[in-house]
Amino acid sequence: xxxxxxxxxxxxxxxxxxxxxxxxxxxxxxxxxxxxxxxxxxxxxxxxxxxxxxxxxxxxxxxxxxxxxxxxxxxxxxxxxxxxxxxxxxxxxxxxxxxxxxxxxxxxx
Amino acid sequence: xxxxxxxxxxxxxxxxxxxxxxxxxxxxxxxxxxxxxxxxxxxxxxxxxxxxxxxxxxxxxxxxxxxxxxxxxxxxxxxxxxxxxxxxxxxxxxxxxxxxxxxxxxxxxxxxxxxxxxxxxxxxxxxxxxxxxxxxxxxxxxxxxxxxxxxxxxxxxxxxxxxxxxxxxxxxxxxxxxxxxxxxxxxxxxxxxxxxxxxxxxxxxxxxxxxxxxxx
Numbered sequence: 335x336x337x338x339x340x341x342x343x344x345x346x347x348x349x350x351x352x353x354x355x356x357x358x359x360x361x362x363x364x365x366x367x368x369x370x371x372x373x374x375x376x377x378x379x380x381x382x383x384x385x386x387x388x389x390x391x392x393x394x395x396x397x398x399x400x401x402x403x404x405x406x407x408x409x410x411x412x413x414x415x416x417x418x419x420x421x422x423x424x425x426x427x428x429x430x431x432x433x434x435x436x437x438x439x440x441x442x443x
Numbered sequence: 444x445x446x447x448x449x450x451x452x453x454x455x456x457x458x459x460x461x462x463x464x465x466x467x468x469x470x471x472x473x474x475x476x477x478x479x480x481x482x483x484x485x486x487x488x489x490x491x492x493x494x495x496x497x498x499x500x501x502x503x504x505x506x507x508x509x510x511x512x513x514x515x516x517x518x519x520x521x522x523x524x525x526x527x528x529x530x531x532x533x534x535x536x537x538x539x540x541x542x543x544x545x546x547x548x549x550x551x552x553x554x555x556x557x558x559x560x561x562x563x564x565x566x567x568x569x570x571x572x573x574x575x576x577x578x579x580x581x582x583x584x585x586x587x588x589x590x591x592x593x594x595x596x597x598x599x600x601x602x603x604x605x606x607x608x609x610x611x612x613x614x615x616x617x618x619x620x621x622x623x624x625x626x627x628x629x630x631x632x633x634x635x636x637x638x639x640x641x642x643x644x645x646x647x648x649x650x651x652x653x654x655x656x657x658x659x
Contacts, residue, residue: 346500346501346575347497347500347501347575348578350472351469351471351472351475353497353500353501354475354479354493354497355475355478356496356497356500356575357493357494357496357497357500358475358478358479358482358488358493360496360542361488361489361492361493361496362482362487362488363542364542365487365488367487370543370617371617371618373617374564374565374567374616374617375564375617377565378564378565381565385583389582389583389584390581390582390583391578391582391583391584392566392577392578392579392580392581392582392583392585393578393581394471396566396578396581396582397471398471401471401474401475401478404478405474405478408478408482413482413485413487414478414481414482418481419474419477419478419481420477422476422477422480422481423473423474423476423477425477425480426473426476426477426480427467427473430464430465430466430467430468431464431465431467432464433464433465434463434464434465435463435464435465435466436465437465439465441480
């Protein structure tokens with residue numbers, strides 16, 4: 335059997351955060367927070383907006399658009415605010431900066 | 444690409460060289476952490492369920508499922524007819540049913556027609572049968588061009604179709620997902636389901652490739 339006919343490695347997530355934001359979205363959809371059509375409409379519009387800055391290659395840039403779309407949809411549903419998300423991002427940044435190397439990074443209580 | 448951003452499941456910095464504090468992950472990693480933290484705090488997300496979803500798509504679902512169905516269609520005319528008519532009952536029996544695969548349509552290649560699948564809106568894809576789409580399926584280059592100039596795009600995949608073969612492009616939606624049933628290659632008479640399934644590639648089921656019999 336030639337190499338070209340053997341099973342190729344199947345595509346997986348290139349980065350852990352790709353998997354994380356994908357799974358969060360699927361979970362929220364299954365929990366009934368939004369329909370999949372609502373998701374694809376928001377995501378499609380976000381991809382179209384990102385495309386204005388140049389063609390997307392379907393890798394990291396695709397999942398950056400995914401994050402934007404999920405934030406947009408959660409805000410439009412009243413499930414999050416930009417301020418909440420920024421505050422938590424800042425808190426994680428501080429946590430990383432204050433945690434000794436090798437220790438688990440956790441948010442302060 | 445920076446490869447050391449950690450995920451929800453791993454909050455420990457994995458670098459081995461000496462730092463006074465933990466390595467600060469890339470911006471998108473922090474944004475995703477913020478999203479998850481907020482959603483967990485609000486009780487909207489169960490981290491265990493999120494991990495289960497990741498595990499499913501990392502380890503359990505992939506093109507081997509679609510390949511199994513295609514091989515069954517090649518071997519069993521009754522099954523093939525049922526799948527082309529309404530695949531959902533059989534897919535449920537086989538356990539290849541679930542999120543983003545609730546409404547499947549199987550489109551069959553023939554000498555006259557070649558089928559190819561795209562999602563021009565985003566990246567709708569039959570997850571239960573093919574897993575997570577490859578990067579090129581999500582790229583603007585593929586999504587925009589395969590509709591406009593399918594023959595040229597397929598040639599870039601190394602797929603040169605005869606001039607008189609017509610190409611049908613199927614645009615997936617949030618509701619309907621398509622899977623291409625490739626032609627069974629010559630010289631595979633008597634092959635069993637496992638052997639046939641082993642020939643069927645992801646690209647063949649998207650329509651950017653053909654199934655070929657091994658040469659040796």
